[in-house]
Amino acid sequence: MEDIQQYMKSVGQQARAASRIMAQADTATKNHALTEIAAALHNQSAQLIAANARDVAAAQANGLDSASVDRLTLTEKTVRSMAEGLLQIAQLPDLIGAISDLSYRPSGIQVGKMRVPLGVIGIIYESRPNVTADAAGLCLKSGNAAILRGGSEAIHSNQAIAACVHAGLRAAGLPETAVQVIATTDRAAVGELITMKDYVDVIVPRGGKSLIARISEEARIPVIKHLDGVCHVYIDDAADLDKAIRIADNAKTHRYGVCNAMETLLVAQSVAARVLPPLCKIYLDKHVELRGDAAARAIVAQMQAATEEDWRTEYLAPILAVRVVAGLDEAIEHINSYGSQHTDSIVTENYSRAMRFLREVDSSSVMVNASTRFADGFEYGLGAEIGISTDKIHARGPVGLEGLTSQKYIVLGSGQVRV
Numbered sequence: 001m002e003d004i005q006q007y008m009k010s011v012g013q014q015a016r017a018a019s020r021i022m023a024q025a026d027t028a029t030k031n032h033a034l035t036e037i038a039a040a041l042h043n044q045s046a047q048l049i050a051a052n053a054r055d056v057a058a059a060q061a062n063g064l065d066s067a068s069v070d071r072l073t074l075t076e077k078t079v080r081s082m083a084e085g086l087l088q089i090a091q092l093p094d095l096i097g098a099i100s101d102l103s104y105r106p107s108g109i110q111v112g113k114m115r116v117p118l119g120v121i122g123i124i125y126e127s128r129p130n131v132t133a134d135a136a137g138l139c140l141k142s143g144n145a146a147i148l149r150g151g152s153e154a155i156h157s158n159q160a161i162a163a164c165v166h167a168g169l170r171a172a173g174l175p176e177t178a179v180q181v182i183a184t185t186d187r188a189a190v191g192e193l194i195t196m197k198d199y200v201d202v203i204v205p206r207g208g209k210s211l212i213a214r215i216s217e218e219a220r221i222p223v224i225k226h227l228d229g230v231c232h233v234y235i236d237d238a239a240d241l242d243k244a245i246r247i248a249d250n251a252k253t254h255r256y257g258v259c260n261a262m263e264t265l266l267v268a269q270s271v272a273a274r275v276l277p278p279l280c281k282i283y284l285d286k287h288v289e290l291r292g293d294a295a296a297r298a299i300v301a302q303m304q305a306a307t308e309e310d311w312r313t314e315y316l317a318p319i320l321a322v323r324v325v326a327g328l329d330e331a332i333e334h335i336n337s338y339g340s341q342h343t344d345s346i347v348t349e350n351y352s353r354a355m356r357f358l359r360e361v362d363s364s365s366v367m368v369n370a371s372t373r374f375a376d377g378f379e380y381g382l383g384a385e386i387g388i389s390t391d392k393i394h395a396r397g398p399v400g401l402e403g404l405t406s407q408k409y410i411v412l413g414s415g416q417v418r419v
Helices: 002-024 027-043 045-061 066-072 076-091 130-141 152-171 188-193 209-218 241-253 269-285 294-299 308-312 328-338 351-360
Strands: 099-104 110-117 120-125 145-149 179-181 202-206 231-235 262-268 289-292 319-325 343-347 365-368 405-412
Touching: 002 110, 002 120, 002 145, 002 179, 002 188, 027 045, 027 076, 027 130, 027 152, 045 066, 045 076, 045 152, 066 152, 076 130, 099 405, 120 130, 120 188, 130 145, 130 152, 130 179, 145 188, 152 179, 202 209, 231 241, 231 328, 241 262, 241 269, 241 343, 262 269, 262 328, 269 289, 269 294, 269 319, 289 294, 294 319, 308 319, 308 328, 319 328, 328 343, 328 351, 343 351, 351 365
Parallel strands: 120 145, 120 202, 145 179, 231 262, 231 343, 262 319, 289 319, 343 365
Antiparallel strands: 099 110, 110 405
């Protein structure tokens, strides 16, 4: 344990020192590093896949479930995608140093805000080795240093990707310690990382609910997080029903195991008999298990009875809860009572109701006439994301470059003194 403490302290000290250099790095230097990392990933593709094969073989031997093995696996396509993602980040505007809201005060001073890095960002994640490249790229472009702790099942993959990251940093004249991937699988390293408040400014956990709950409970450092994605689509009685069917189908069945998939469908009572039969046929044809309230089951007999727990469950599977509500007020009440403040959508042609839904639903992404599957950093024009935050302080929703920065007040004077 003492060795882990010393190791993590050394990592933290190096990250803090590197963060000061990264905060001073100009745009061209950061973009040079990103393009060099992308080139290294391309050139080392065979080695990355070979390292990943060791992880996959060990995961299969240890009985890891097929979905987790799928998330773990790297292919030539996923390696290309990682490299392309870094090139996309290089094309994004550099926010660091940008000044906004500059205005004169009666005293003659000018007051504004400047965008600055957070400092050192600790990221804890599971299974997906592509997160190593994505997180490194976003932290680098936003002028931060990063400490990355991937899952033990991806240790060889993550170290191979880290070697490419370090090659790119060296080529750009930036410290390799600006991105450090923890080299031990000992879980004690996580406990150290989330309490190193002298060296780490924020923690971002990416993974299952148990991981995020543990980090949230034990961290002594601010955490950017979301625990659940209990997302809703509400079909209003002023909806275009063809549009509603397309949106509700896509929101649930486009992909099941993602945090922005719809888990509960709410339908206004006056249109339920018209929209539920054709929509539920689509779901049943796609082998989605339906769990409805009494009113929904009276319309679609193939539904099982929903329990109270169904309304607050993130299934991440082909299971959908369905409830018939009296109208907009009841829909908003249901979402704010049972939702997880992730993503919720209304389908309606009534402008006033749409605006009420946007104002009154307390979630990080609220949509009108669009699938919840759009709640994504790339789709929002952020280029990439480091995760989705359902918190209300600092970052909320998909966390891209801006979410990895802060602002400080700046004052420009010409000799003023306060009297």
